[in-house]
Amino acid sequence: MEKTIKFGVIGCGLMGREFASASMRWLHLQTDLPRPQIIAACSRTDKSLDWFRRVPDTRYFYHDYHELLENPEVEAVYCAVPHDQHAQIYTDIIRSGKHLLAEKPFGIDLPACRSILDAMREHPQVFVRCSSEFPYYPAAQQLFRWYQEGFFGRVIEARFTIKHASDMDLNKPINWKRQLKTNGAYGCMGDLGIHTQHLPFRLGFRVDSVSAQLANLVPQRPCGDGFAPCETYDNAILLCGAHNAAGDRFPMVMEMKRMAPGCTNTVEYEIYGLDGSAKFSTEDANAVWYTRNQGREQAWSRLMLGQKTLFPVITGGIFEFGFSDAMLQMFAAFIAELCGEPCAFGCFRPDEALLSHQLLTGALRAYETGSVVRFD
Numbered sequence: 001m002e003k004t005i006k007f008g009v010i011g012c013g014l015m016g017r018e019f020a021s022a023s024m025r026w027l028h029l030q031t032d033l034p035r036p037q038i039i040a041a042c043s044r045t046d047k048s049l050d051w052f053r054r055v056p057d058t059r060y061f062y063h064d065y066h067e068l069l070e071n072p073e074v075e076a077v078y079c080a081v082p083h084d085q086h087a088q089i090y091t092d093i094i095r096s097g098k099h100l101l102a103e104k105p106f107g108i109d110l111p112a113c114r115s116i117l118d119a120m121r122e123h124p125q126v127f128v129r130c131s132s133e134f135p136y137y138p139a140a141q142q143l144f145r146w147y148q149e150g151f152f153g154r155v156i157e158a159r160f161t162i163k164h165a166s167d168m169d170l171n172k173p174i175n176w177k178r179q180l181k182t183n184g185a186y187g188c189m190g191d192l193g194i195h196t197q198h199l200p201f202r203l204g205f206r207v208d209s210v211s212a213q214l215a216n217l218v219p220q221r222p223c224g225d226g227f228a229p230c231e232t233y234d235n236a237i238l239l240c241g242a243h244n245a246a247g248d249r250f251p252m253v254m255e256m257k258r259m260a261p262g263c264t265n266t267v268e269y270e271i272y273g274l275d276g277s278a279k280f281s282t283e284d285a286n287a288v289w290y291t292r293n294q295g296r297e298q299a300w301s302r303l304m305l306g307q308k309t310l311f312p313v314i315t316g317g318i319f320e321f322g323f324s325d326a327m328l329q330m331f332a333a334f335i336a337e338l339c340g341e342p343c344a345f346g347c348f349r350p351d352e353a354l355l356s357h358q359l360l361t362g363a364l365r366a367y368e369t370g371s372v373v374r375f376d
């Protein structure tokens with residue numbers, strides 16, 4: 001009989017739909033992992049909920065998430081709601097005994113993140129991870145493998161960025177991600193930060209100090225017939241002092257930008273070392289660039305990877321990889337870890353979310369006091 005894990009989705013917006021779509025591509029994977037079946041969906045609006053009526057496995061529809069949590073058939077939940085609701089809904093999910101794939105930033109702020117971790121300690125049998133898909137691009141996986149193999153040698157510098165540009169349209173209406181109450185004081189850092197942190201944290205890069213430059217470039221946006229205040233930071237550049245397990249100390253730059261001219265969703269990972277360096281950009285999504293130190297001059301090579309995925313897929317190795325493939329790989333990693341199956345690169349962990357919140361809270365303080373914030 002087919003093995004399945006029965007999921008409920010809370011929050012049926014942009015990411016809820018991506019998640020449902022990924023669940024419907026399970027036959028794309030060449031694994032024996034149980035198939036996630038989204039049997040229940042919950043959203044505030046009829047419009048977002050109605051989209052799920054076309055998901056063949058979905059047979060329960062709710063407006064109140066408590067009802068979904070009372071459904072004994074639901075074993076695990078994917079929750080993608082605005083940040084001000086993370087702490088309440090995530091802790092309720094954990095206390096209901098259902099496994100949780102949460103969304104970033106895993107609580108609107110540091111106290112919210114801590115309250116989720118407290119609920120996890122009360123319910124150690126519940127498996128909890130946070131969504132972060134970009135490290136599942138084959139090139140990012142290649143960087144991870146090269147780092148483990150010692151390709152880079154002593155780390156000189158590292159850089160992790162995510163850059164959007166849709167907000168360059170000054171007529172784009174306000175939404176909850178631009179408002180303090182719903183998105184939180186981190187602004188773009190809460191929205192985008194984990195995308196810059198999953199890979200370096202997993203490599204064991206730890207931040208000793210941070211200084212930050214934050215910018216709220218567009219203080220109001222269209223709302224109905226008028227304008228509403230756009231209170232959150234649009235762009236952030238964090239300059240971190242970091243170290244790794246080998247004891248190398250190096251600068252690590254993290255950039256999270258909603259207003260980056262010319263970008264769509266550009267994610268870039270760069271690691272520079274004394275022996276070798278490598279970089280990846282979603283603008284050249286199927287390639288990883290690397291160079292080996294051969295003395296005074298170095299040449300960059302462009303290695304094409306195609307579908308060299310963490311979990312094998314039916315797609316031929318020569319074909320290109322994209323965002324929805326990364327979602328599927330991340331989903332497979334969650335299921336593999338949940339089932340105790342091997343997984344060389346797991347989803348973003350709650351202890352890493354705590355590191356993220358400590359860093360972002362420090363970055364806010366650093367910018368607002370014009371200082372360098374140090375961590376113990």
Ligand SMILES: NC(=O)c1ccc[n+]([C@@H]2O[C@H](COP(=O)([O-])OP(=O)(O)OC[C@H]3O[C@@H](n4cnc5c(N)ncnc54)[C@H](O)[C@@H]3O)[C@@H](O)[C@H]2O)c1
Pocket residue numbers: 010011012013014015016042043044045048063065079080081082083085103104105131132133190191
């Ligand atoms: N992993 C990624 O790449 C990625 C990308 C975008 C957003 N996100 C994260 O996903 C989460 C949601 O973002 P989004 O872009 O999908 O937002 P969205 O606004 O598109 O969707 C949110 C949905 O949640 C529903 N909702 C709100 N409160 C609810 C409640 N109490 N119960 C049930 N449903 C409720 C809304 O009706 C809406 O349909 C956020 O945490 C965000 O940071 C992650």
